[in-house]
Amino acid sequence: MDQREVAAVLAYIGRLDPRTIRTGTAEVRDQVAQWQELLDDVPFATDHGWDVREAIRAHVLDSPYPILPVDVARKWRAYRRDRLDRHTDPTPAADPDDPAAWRTELLGTRHAVATGMAAPSPHRQLTGSPHRDIDARLAAVGSSIPPAVRAALAPYRPARAAREAAVATGQPDALSVPCRWCHADKGEPCRSRRLGLDGHARGNAPRTRPHPTRVDLAAAELARQDAA
Template sequence: MDRREIAALLAYIGRLDPRTIRTDQGEARDQLAQWHELLDDDMPMATPHGWDARAAALRHVQVSPYPILPADIARPWKSYRRDRLSRHTDPTPSVAPDDQAAWTAELVGARRAVATGAAQPAQARAITSGRDGVDPRLEARLREIGSCIPPAARAALAPYRPARAAREAAIVQGKPDALSVRCEWCLAQPGEPCRRRRIGPDGGARGTAPLATPHPGRLDLAASQQAQQPEQARQPATA
């Protein structure tokens, strides 16, 4: 605030609390100089985003029996600044990142605007889920190719993930999805490939190498569960 704004604030406070009024011209000048010295230069009289120095003065007069001091305005102002900066996430500057000076200047300017109430805090975008969060262009592309992995990439990856490739091939052929159930032999959980399970002399399991094909018992269990489902409820599992 400049000296004119501080003078207007002191006149407003004087109407609320006559004890703060200085009738002597010299005392009034000293009071104005003191307040101007103790209040931040970047403190505005009011902002469109929730700060008003007159409201802070009014709250103090309403709850405190003591005459107001500059600290009673500066304290809520600093709290206002901290709250806004704590809710602010720096957006990516529009300048080239190679220009370090311009990059830093834009970040500092954005933070100063948020702290002084000239701009609203920029918050990080939340992760969306569900149908409302799907980009229509992405949805159209998925309908076009049928999967988020293009067929050429899926074929190139098949030698490096044999269990998934076998699962996808079985689903395409209409066979039951063995990985949708728990394997009773190797105890692999749904979605996990079966593992080679060898029993040692002490009864403990030996060897846990993943298998490209599921155990026969797991296939039988998946087939039996598929046969129990109604025809209209059968949906191919997502690979």
Template sequence: MERREVAAVLTYVGRLDPRLVRTDEGEARSQLGTWHELLSDVPTTTSQGWDVRETARKRIVTSPYPILPADVAREWQAHRRERLARHTDPTPRADPDNPQAWRAELLAARDAVASGHAAPSAHRELTAGRHRPSLKDQLAAVGSYIPAAVRAELAPYRPARAAREAVIAAGGPDVLAVPCEWCHADQGEPCRRRRINLDGSAQGNAPRATAHPGRVDRALAAQAQAPAA
């Protein structure tokens, strides 16, 4: 703040707390000098939620002691720290092979956020800046930790998973998303071959390549009830 802005703030807080009013000209000049020394780097207002008058008013309301310029300066520093804590550096548009320009743009963005001239960037902009034309295809290729070609080669050795993935790819339900009431397989587990002994007890634990019909029906019902994406 400039000296005249500090004088306006002192006039405002003096109306709210008469204890800050100085009638002697020398004391008033000394008070103005002290406040200006401590608040010279504190803005009056910013477009991002800072208002020195509101800060002073809250301090006067919550504290029984006369407000000091250091109280306002500490609130401004806390405001700056809070904004920078919510800021994640967006990728600079400068050429990464030019470290001086890259660093200068990064520091300028942080300074704009800290001073209240720009809003914090809430998410890391990993895809900001220039893009290679082939980047989209590369991202699609690495979307799964198992490439599509390798998954196809593994299909004969994972019949249950291959059958499930084929059904899902065709728009069918994910049968493993629901438990099986017949073989009591939990959600995410494949169905088991359940054989019944003469005494009525169940036996057998071999996994099935396909789900039991009742589980498929339950998966279809769950898919029909699910909200459209």
């Protein structure tokens, strides 16, 4: 802020908190010089959320003490940190083989965001709608995983492959119900549990095929749904 803007800020503060008003010409000159020295890099207002009057008003409402220029400077620094924390550097348009131009554009973007001249770029969020041909692609392959890829993955996830094969042949999906034998939850494969001499379970290896009682329970649940 320049001296004219600092004088406007001090007039606004005096209207909200008369304790800060200076009456002598020398006192006013010194006050303006002090505030301008500490707020030289603080803008009066930006297009993206910063207004020094809002910061002053918040201080007057929250604190019983007269506002100081360092209070405004600290609020401005907190504003800058918050904007940079919410910013993800977009890929510069400069030639990546020109490190100087790349760095200059990157730092220029960060400076614009920090000073309120540009909005943060929240690329960490998933924004926008899916690609317009995604529905057509899913309709063509019938699944988000193409059949060829599913077949290639089958040896590495045998329980899932057995489940998909059972559903494809019209059999009930055993993993759609919990297992009463090994107490596996829905969607979880059955476990091979052996009882030791002390009556406690020994071993907990996943099974490729579900327990027969679980298959029967899934068939009964499927029949009940069809009857309903």
